[in-house]
Amino acid sequence: MSAILKRIAFLFLIVLLPVIARAEQPVTSVELLKDASFYNAKKIIFEGEVVGDIMIRGKSGWINVNDGGNAIGVFAAANFLKDIDQAGRYGKTGDLVQIFGVFNRSCTEHGGDLDIHALNIQRIKEGNSTIRSIPTFKQIILVLLSVILIIILWISKDSRKH
Ligand SMILES: [Zn+2]
Secondary structure, rough: OHHHHHHHHHHHHHHHHHHHHHHHHOHHHHHHHEEEHHHHOEEEEEEEEEEEEEEEOOOOEEEEEEOOOEEEEEEEEEEHHHOOOOOOOOOOOEEEEEEEEEEEEEEEEOOOOEEEEEEEEEEOOOEEEHHHHHHHHHHHHHHHHHHHHHHHHHHHHHHOOO
């Protein structure tokens, strides 16, 4: 490759890399709400936890996705929602999902509400019940304490011999 071609290829990379990187970067709910008119009708990636109720009616449905800032309603085809079975509520962590879809500042299809129409939904991490994990944590502590107690008893018993 000639030096000029190399330089052109390098410049091309410098220009293209941030574009590629930005395209794959998820946008936060705070950014979406702040720059709603900028993101309106644009394809975006949004990541967060599924919270509240998963509503499926016929061929489509709704989920609420919270990224820690705000919960945003996501409208999707029912087949995208069939794998999502954990929604976060008290004592429960919902499925972590990545939404690729079109952001609507004021959706004409859905009564002027702010929403995302999903083109694809990927489950990144399965949700779980945090309540169920508390007894197991307590059990580990209890076992550890018992072991420590046995060791202390054993040491004190052993030292009495001498
Ligand atoms: Zn809508």
